[in-house]
Amino acid sequence: MIEVYVGMVLIALTGMYCMVWKKNMIKKVIGLGIFTNSIHLLLIAIGFRTNGIPPILTQVNADYFAMQAVDPLPQALVLTSIVIQLSVTALALGIVTLAYRHLKTLDTERMNRLRG
């Protein structure tokens, strides 16, 4: 499991770096997406169980289901979180299109300078 956590931390740091350091608005939004997905990875990793099976009951696995199925709660949380992430990204892209239409630039530094 260590490699999953280390990977999650690396992805999260990449996302944060993109969000803070990049000057292009679209790149900032992409950084936001990367950061969120790393947290989804973390949530799925929390529900991990050795030799786990998906939390879906069938006629075959009914007798050993509760002993082996992975944690279903983080998966539900990830579903909720994905939709929230999607809405935030949609709104961000709407603001970016608006900014491009008005200011004719996607560079945040030039945007600051334009309005003085």
Added chain:
Amino acid sequence: MDVIIRNVTKGLLPFIIVFGVYILLHGHLTPGGSFPGGVIIASGVALLAISFGLRKAERLVKEETAHVVEGIVALFLVLVVLFESFARDMLTPTGMAFGLWSAQHVLLLNVVGGVMVSMALILIVFLLMKE
């Protein structure tokens, strides 16, 4: 877009939408549910909008229609989810286990939520595609 994408879209679009509806209807039995199903339906419409242009896709779903349908469906969703709090005893399963009719309220909510998600996404995609 070029002719290959147009023809492929023409052929694939019904299947994409049927697949989305299948995922919505079987959300309580197989992996999937309201959000994946809604996204699949919306991506079919988005494919149409990309290959044939926004005009053609708007003939299928208008923006205003999507907006109003979204509001009405969301209202219905609120009613059902809040109704669950009072009707715990009525929601015990009655149908055959592992059948399509085994969890009626989850099925209903999956379909309604899927319609809501697909309408919202279609609306957002159309709006962001506008010049």
Added chain:
Amino acid sequence: MIVYLLLVLFAATFLVLIVKRDEIAIIAILFSFFSMCYMFMNPEIMVFGFGGWSPPFGIVWVLDKLNVFLALLVTGISSVIAVYSLKYIKERRHRYYTLLCLITIGLLGVSLTGDIFNLYVFFEILSVSSYALVAFFLNEHAIEGAFKYLMVGSMTSLFILIGIAMLYGLTGTLNFADLASKISHDPPYMVALGLLVAGFSLKATIVPFHAWKPDAIEGTPAPIGAIFTSVSTAIGVYGILRILFIFNLIQINWVLILFGAITMLLGALMALVQVNVKRMLAYSGVSQIGYVIMVIGFGTLLGITSGLYHILNNALIKTLLFMGIGIGIYLTGKENLNEMGMKNTPLLICVGIGLLSLSGIPPLNGFVSKWLIFMASWEISPMLTAIAIIASALTLAYSFKIFSAMFLANRKIEAKVPKILLIPVIILTALCVFIGVFPQAGLNMIEPAVNALLNQNQYITAVFGG
């Protein structure tokens, strides 16, 4: 009761867009205010499980005294703003009212919920509608403010999400009461605590996270600026308090005191040099929240009482000022301090009382909470009292600057104020004077809230026993 309240609010949100009548939203928000008044009268802790499930398995809303006090404040301010906006907003009013209903739902949900992931979801409703409302005027200021706010805000709400994931991994539950009984004070838990507090301090605008606020408020309509500086910050402080409550860490905390003192001084200093009136008030809001954070850091009974009292007073005064100055912007169309001179006696009295109260002049409500804050900080260290008094003096300075620019300028515009804009301002002015003259009335509201905050066992038994 909670279900009907939510049903009315959600239904109003969706109906405003379909039916295109703004009155629906106003009636729904007023209804939520009166039902919160009714629930405030109830002396017991109410627990409502959604979906009919018992606490650790389903989502619960817990209405203890602290919650209900916050919800009362939130719905009250929202309903005043809803009435005011009917005239202030001239275009796209249906969409404005939809977003206002959504922001109210978000604020109400964050303050009443008893489940940490539910709190995140409602926090996101609040944030997303805030981003949309910041961009509402669609000019350059609005675009810049909205993009900045969106980036910083979504980043910190992701910090909250990481904190929630850590807490779930460490304890295996999401319910507040269940978390409170399972949490220990080991270092891994403290990391989760730090992330959650950092996430909420963006909404509360504590100093390293304050930069978005003036930019965002510069572009918004004035009533939304009022929501941001008054109740949105109150919700941020409530989030910090609730997290500390779960960790059972309401005690002396030098980190909060340090950041509170810095916020207080920096906000007041920055407010002094601004020329745009909305920016000035935004920095003033930052400064006032500094007081609250500092006294919450004391962890004493007096400290928390004065902190909550100051939240109440700050919400009333900031809403009053933003609305009064909003009338000025509505009439003159200018936001620059040098161009805002006008002549109107009722407005002069209301804004004057608001500014005096903001700087803590005796017979008004700002004085009461500031006096309590000075007393609370004297118990800890006289140095802190001195800092608070310096910040208070700076507040007086910039208050006078606003007043002289608006009413003592040479260039005066004779203007007639529409009644529907003036009535909410007069109501809030009357409330300010009332609390100032009868401070016990405010204290009676706050004491049960403080007791609820200091008594963790009562909360846990109420959730699991009922």
Added chain:
Amino acid sequence: MKGFLFIICLIALGGMFLYVFLSPVFGVWERKEVADYYLDNAFERTGSANVVSSIVWDFRGFDTLGEETVLFTAAVGVFTIVIFGMKRGK
């Protein structure tokens, strides 16, 4: 210089995260009675074979309602920004 400080901060944050994730109390199954309750009872109480679906729409249906509200908010926000922004831009 600024970039260097920023990288140091990021690394410190990442180290803090890893410290929590690798601590022995993190993600241990013995603590998860809530998850066990869902796995045991979801099928009998709701009839849904997919446990995630039953959590999303029944046990924590209110969360999902909030999530759909966020989606609605985003749709309203994008509509406001794009449609009226286009009219304003021309």
